[in-house]
Amino acid sequence: MKQGLFAAKPLVNAPGCPPNPEVLTGTIAHYLAFGAVPELDDVLRPKVYYGRTVHDCCSRIEHFNNERFAFSFDDEGARLGYCLALLGCRGMTTRNACSSLKWNQGTSYPMYSGHGCIGCSEPGFWDKSDLYRDEGAMPDPNGICVAPPPSPIS
């Protein structure tokens, strides 16, 4: 949704299936604290939450950087936490806060628990391609960052 019916009311897009609840409450809290919505990108998503891809801060990024991939959901690489790009992970093209904020009060997120990102905060994600045959995704050479160390489950 690009604009609301009423210009006077600010519109913020917080996509996700479902949206991360900390994104929703954080956006509202920002508005209550500062009287304005947080800085938004060109499709009205708060940059603080949707400014990076989930690949950028994924716990498996070092394996991606060193081309260590899991070829199956339970092979030796999977058990060592190797990158899930070859199993359909859409993290490189999905903007969301899942790998930094995580889910359920910092407990985990899909890739940490072994399944690739399905891209649920991107427009039209259900129809982009089959989940496990993601021929369209190419590794993004700019998507490299130092990931935070995986935190113990809290």
Place this chain on the structure above:
Amino acid sequence: MGIVVVDPVTRIEGHLRIEAELDATGTITRASSCGTMVRGIEKIMQGRDPRDAWAFTQRICGVCTTSHGIASVRAVEDALKIAIPENAEIIRNLMNGAQYIQDHVVHFYHLHAMDWVDVVSALSADPGETARLQQCMSPWPNNTTDHFAATQQKLRTFVETGQLGIFNNGYWGHPEYKLPAEINLLAVTHYMEALAWQRDIAKVHAIFGGKNPHPSFVVGGMPCAISTQDGVTAVNALALDRVGEIIAQARAFVDQVYISDLLAIARFYKDWATKGEGLGNFLSFGDFPQYDVNDESTFFFPRGAILDRDLGNVLPVDLNDTAQVQELISHSWYEYTAGKNAALHPYQGETTPRYSGPSNTYTNLDLDAEYSWLKSPRWRGYPMEVGPLARVLIMFGQGNEVVQETVNKVLAELKLPLGALFSTLGRTAARGIECKALADQMPVWYERLRGNIADGNGTVFDDSQFRPSTWPAQAQGVGFLEAPRGALAHWIVINSGRIGNYQAVVPTTWNAGPRDDNGLEGPYDAALRGHTLHDPQQPLEILRTIHSFDPCMGCAVHLADPEGGSLLTVQIQ
């Protein structure tokens, strides 16, 4: 004589309308439940990769998340004859079990309790007396005067500012509320505690599946490879310890708060042990294999059917038998190629909408014509109740000792006969009884998983048939699951590696479906018949019984306009 309409029914999942016809004494002579919403999940599935189906179908509902996900992967595994590793079966049990525990506690407090607990009355309670009550009722440590006074003060602040918030629009002060003020305060306090607590049980899904709602599944097992080095993936030794702690805390909450409150409140509403169940037919597909999904004899919840309240005669159920599970559309907004009167087994199922209802605002639906987006599922032609009452009755009837003991204990404490189970109160008690039974069983599965891992078996996924090149040209299968609200199954037909047909028959469809042209009512309609409303303007009695079924309408209706045409416009003002 008049018609009471409750639309929307709130404190449920989804969109439900009840029309109840009353006689001169305010007693319901006929009730009709109507599903007022559709979507399109089954149609969307056609042509897709079967391995993707779990992700789509899980979005049928975020309240009973995991239920459709597991049913879906089971359907594909059944079709392709894939056997999953034992650890994957155990993890699915733990995830489904955690789902039940969260769901039943949340249902009791946040969806059902307000029908029995007068929130405003809690304001006149004595917090000290409430604390003394809690100390008698259970060992739950939050039992001080200050604890209850704090809730009371919070409530008072809401009421005094005129903003009742989540407690708005209740029938507070209705004479059918029977609880003393102290029990009302106790229950409202636990409502708040449960809201905080339920986040923790959900972490079982987050650990094994990445997040709640909508954790990850996969055809062939579970995708959560167990970490051979601590901290590398989500399921490592620390996380498994955490799962054990969460299970222990959940058991304490269920025993010391939920069941304790359930019994305390039930004592005051024993008149609800004689009404609210009108069919006498009960169905369960069974679940929680230990540990082979194809071996019914290992299921913790047995599969079976009861007709006419005949507990001693639990009948066998076969999901592949085309004469057993069928869907009728006599009074539903759908059409069948073979005509309106056809009864289709889901392998031959069709979900083709044909809306013939009102085009704009309306007062009443035409109950002699089509009036619901729900189909009418039938078992051997019979309407069947599914859910906690069905499961507990089947377990009781088959001689499950733990369940018999718990049921007898509850009936003895409440001084009620066995027949009391066939009622709104019975259904509500059954929900608690099965929740406790499951919570007590979770450690058994958990210890088995840890034992397997300690013995060097950490396998959670079988890769051998994951690729479509290993599949036959044609296959069909059924994936079942007992969800918190009842019997669920997905039937799939796979042609050349893509989904040819996909039909989901879900618990609330069994319970809330419209009557059929053989004159047979569904469970909701039969349950409401005979209820006398104290005040038709405040139909609390209807809510008490409907809520006892724990409606999940998002699951019950599953179709939208296949051309993608808009059926609803929402204007935000």
